Amino acid sequence: MNETRPRDLRRRLKREGIVTDEIARYGEYLVREKHASQNTVASYLRDVTQFSAYLEIRGPSLLEATSETVRSYMDWMLSRGKSAASVTRFLASVKSFYDFQLFSGKLAANPAKGVAAAKVERKYPEILTSREVDLFLEQPQCVDAKGFRDHAMLELLYATGIRVSELTALDLDDLNLAAGFVHCSSKGKERIIPLYRTAVKALQDYVWKIRPQLVSDEGETALFVNMSGERMSRQGFWKIIKHYQEKAGIEKEITPHTLRHSFAVHLLENGADLRSIQEMLGHADISSTQIYTHVVKGHLKDVYQKAHPRA
Numbered sequence: 661m662n663e664t665r666p667r668d669l670r671r672r673l674k675r676e677g678i679v680t681d682e683i684a685r686y687g688e689y690l691v692r693e694k695h696a697s698q699n700t701v702a703s704y705l706r707d708v709t710q711f712s713a714y715l716e717i718r719g720p721s722l723l724e725a726t727s728e729t730v731r732s733y734m735d736w737m738l739s740r741g742k743s744a745a746s747v748t749r750f751l752a753s754v755k756s757f758y759d760f761q762l763f764s765g766k767l768a769a770n771p772a773k774g775v776a777a778a779k780v781e782r783k784y785p786e787i788l789t790s791r792e793v794d795l796f797l798e799q800p801q802c803v804d805a806k807g808f809r810d811h812a813m814l815e816l817l818y819a820t821g822i823r824v825s826e827l828t829a830l831d832l833d834d835l836n837l838a839a840g841f842v843h844c845s846s847k848g849k850e851r852i853i854p855l856y857r858t859a860v861k862a863l864q865d866y867v868w869k870i871r872p873q874l875v876s877d878e879g880e881t882a883l884f885v886n887m888s889g890e891r892m893s894r895q896g897f898w899k900i901i902k903h904y905q906e907k908a909g910i911e912k913e914i915t916p917h918t919l920r921h922s923f924a925v926h927l928l929e930n931g932a933d934l935r936s937i938q939e940m941l942g943h944a945d946i947s948s949t950q951i952y953t954h955v956v957k958g959h960l961k962d963v964y965q966k967a968h969p970r971a
Contacts, residue, residue, distance in 0.1 A: 682722065683708055686760050695848035697825065707753035723766060730754060730772050744778040751777050784955050785921040792910055793818060793922055799904040805870045806887065810900055812859075812866035813884055813892075816842070817916060819859035821923030821941055824916035828892050830883040832871075837864055846942055853940050924952045 687705050690696040696704070712722045714733055720726075730751070737747050751772060758770040788796065797818065800810035817827060826846050834843040840855045855863070867883075875889045882891035897916065905914040912918070924937050938949040 682761075682766075683712065683757075685764075686757050689760050689763075690756075697847060703749065704753040704756060707750045708757045711750070711754055723761065725771050727771050727773075727775055730775050734775070734778060738778065747778040751775060784951065786912055786918060787922040787925045787955060788910070788912065788914070788918060790926060792908075792912070793919075793926075795908050796904060796910060796914065799907045802865065805873055808862075808866050808870040809874070809884065810904070812862040813897065813900070814904070814919075815859040815862040816855070817919045818923055819855050820844070820853040821920045822853065823920065823942075824894055824897055826942075827916070828882075828884065828894055828897060831881040832867070832883050833881070835863065835867065835883060837867070844942070849942060849944075851939060851942055921952070921955075924949070925955050928952050928956050 683705060686708065687701055690701045690704060708722075711733055714736070715722055715725060715729070720729065734747050734751065737750065738744070755770060755772040755775075758767060758772050761767040762770055797811075797814050800814065801807045802811055813827065816822075817824075820842055822842075822844055823846070826844050829846070830842065830844070834845075836843070837860055840857075840860050841852050842855060844851050844853060871883075871885065874885050874887065877889065880889065880891070884892040884897075886892050886896055901914055901916060920941070924941060927937055927940075928934070934946060934949050934953070937952070938946050941949060943949050
């Protein structure tokens with residue numbers, strides 16, 4: 661996977677006139693020290709930059725802001741129609757920025773520490789039922805190269821729960837079909853995820869029969885390639901997901917993350933422990949995994965209300 665190097669990131673940001681030196685250095689820190697994804701870096705820098713622009717008009721400066729300044733900006737965001745989720749994300753971004761300033765010795769205290777997050781209505785992830793997953797995975801027809809490839813990608817995604825960025829970043833050497841696992845590296849961390857037999861068979865068919873037909877460059881390392889033989893892009897994979905959602909006639913909005921959520925919930929429903937699921941998903945904090953227990957409880961409550969004769 662192509663990673664943005666810190667110095668390249670700083671030059672680009674400064675060239676585009678997006679941020680100040682302080683924020684550019686913060687962007688380098690996110691990439692180099694925190695191993696943050698490009699999406700995370702972009703959203704954090706955008707939040708802090710917008711806060712800086714707000715302060716340029718109203719004062720004080722970014723490094724002179726107080727807790728009250730941060731609260732006032734959050735109130736201003738809400739008054740402008742920003743969602744509670746956006747305001748809460750800003751708070752996470754600015755807390756991280758000021759933690760970096762503490763680390764750098766520019767500040768003695770974090771002005772965002774202790775500021776309460778905006779109340780966010782908890783939205784639990786949408787998942788597919790086991791039947792919907794079966795229907796979805798049945799859509800690619802293994803009659804041509806595209807069908808075999810798509811079938812292998814979808815089976816691998818549901819078998820492992822990996823992110824779309826991780827899927828497209830996989831190299832051929834990350835796959836061990838004999839042992840039945842895939843090696844995934846993301847955000848500076850590595851994990852080994854097992855594969856069920858159907859996924860192994862789909863990957864065998866693709867790797868042994870189809871991929872050699874698609875790849876003309878012997879130096880291409882990507883596991884999944886497009887029809888031109890080049891590494892599959894995130895955008896290309898999203899289009900594949902939407903195509904098979906429409907073909908399956910499933911009304912729920914399906915994204916690569918829908919299969920990730922479904923993978924976790926279905927494991928939990930069938931007796932897997934949270935720590936194992938956390939490890940397979942690559943969550944740094946168990947709290948990120950615990951949300952799936954609420955999904956399972958909500959599902960059980962719905963089943964109870966619909967099925968119990970006295971409910």
